[in-house]
Amino acid sequence: MAEETGIVGLGNAGLAVASALLVHGPVVGFDRSEERRQLAMDAGITVVETLQGLEGRAPVILLSLPKPEASLAVAGDLAGWSGPPELVIETSTVTPDTAQKSAALLDAAGIGYVDAAIAGGVASMAAGEITFFLGGSDANKAAARPVLERVASRIFDLGSVGAGMGTKVVNNGVMHAVMVVLIEAFAMARKLDIPTDTLVEILNREEGLLRPLIHRVGERMQDGKYAAGMSVSNARKDSVLALETAQQLGVPIFATLAAHTPYEIAEAKGMGNQDYAALAKLWEDWCDVGFRR
The missing domain is CATH 3.40.50.720 (NAD(P)-binding Rossmann-like Domain)
Incomplete structure (x- = not known):
């Protein structure tokens, strides 16, 4: 048996x-x-x-x-x-x-x-x-x-x-934080009469939600290459516009607001011309870790 x-x-x-x-x-x-x-x-x-x-x-x-x-x-x-x-x-x-x-x-x-x-x-x-x-x-x-x-x-x-x-704790933390960001985003979209299915399709593209993971984490962060690309300054500007739009629409935001702070810090540190994946360098300093391969 x-x-x-x-x-x-x-x-x-x-x-x-x-x-x-x-x-x-x-x-x-x-x-x-x-x-x-x-x-x-x-x-x-x-x-x-x-x-x-x-x-x-x-x-x-x-x-x-x-x-x-x-x-x-x-x-x-x-x-x-x-x-x-x-x-x-x-x-x-x-x-x-x-x-x-x-x-x-x-x-x-x-x-x-x-x-x-x-x-x-x-x-x-x-x-x-x-x-x-x-x-x-x-x-x-x-x-x-x-x-x-x-x-x-x-x-x-x-x-x-x-x-x-x-690994599971980190994975779940990402999923749960992203869920709040998505809810905030879709609340703004509904206020703007953007169909939910359409925004799902937009975010589901290779240039959508996967872009920060595959390109910025998988490539730029691991290679330490922060030249060119979408700059910290431009990403900060877009983040400000999102915050202003949420305020104008009367949509409460929490995760998106918190995520804006590192852009202000990076800009103040003179990192404005680097790709916004360079925010990783803040955590390298704060946590004494390295992201390079």
């Missing part, structure tokens, strides 16, 4: 992952909620009534928990078992710091750990088409791959413990 794969946390994400894993072999899970345990049983997953009920049953246990403190608490419990798992795969969304603390707890007990952050929604999880951001030691990542590959469409190997979660 195939070995069971364990999972702690049977919420929407956990249950979707467990269901996808079930296609490839037996899955045993635990959730504090009786309702979630029943839903898992209805899906064909074996459940236990307590976390301790997983002890000795599964060599690999995945975590899909709602809060970082829950992940730390479970890691501490697993580290105290007399019959611990060989490997813990963290799929909950936690900070890199939480991942590193959990890894240290488990490593002290001789248990491997990887952070395998999930990118995508519940539908892709249930379909077994998950994108994972993977962090951990080479040995632990190699041990995790056979399990993850059962339900993965792609696995990004990001490096050491915490790198997977860090």
Whole structure:
């Protein structure tokens, strides 16, 4: 009989992952909620009534928990078992710091750990088409791959413990900030009677939303080439026009207003003639980082 794969946390994400894993072999899970345990049983997953009920049953246990403190608490419990798992795969969304603390707890007990952050929604999880951001030691990542590959469409190997979660946190931060900028933009567009579908089409061009990412980050920032192009001064001028238009239309803006400040700083520093990707140099100074390849 195939070995069971364990999972702690049977919420929407956990249950979707467990269901996808079930296609490839037996899955045993635990959730504090009786309702979630029943839903898992209805899906064909074996459940236990307590976390301790997983002890000795599964060599690999995945975590899909709602809060970082829950992940730390479970890691501490697993580290105290007399019959611990060989490997813990963290799929909950936690900070890199939480991942590193959990890894240290488990490593002290001789248990491997990887952070395998999930990118995508519940539908892709249930379909077994998950994108994972993977962090951990080479040995632990190699041990995790056979399990993850059962339900993965792609696995990004990001490096050491915490790198997977860090990537997800950064990715989600971008998505959530961009969402606010887009809402502000579409509110202005509606005030101007610009059809929403038309603006979606405009922004979806190669010269639209992808331009700052592919050209300015992917090329100019990484090559350190800031000559010519759209200047800081001109970008600042356009940003001012957007702010003025929003004020005239009575559209509250938050993210767009905050994003204007670095243009003022760069202009004051004499960077006006450089491509506006040169704003990256402000963060290089502030954070002591480098963006060049």
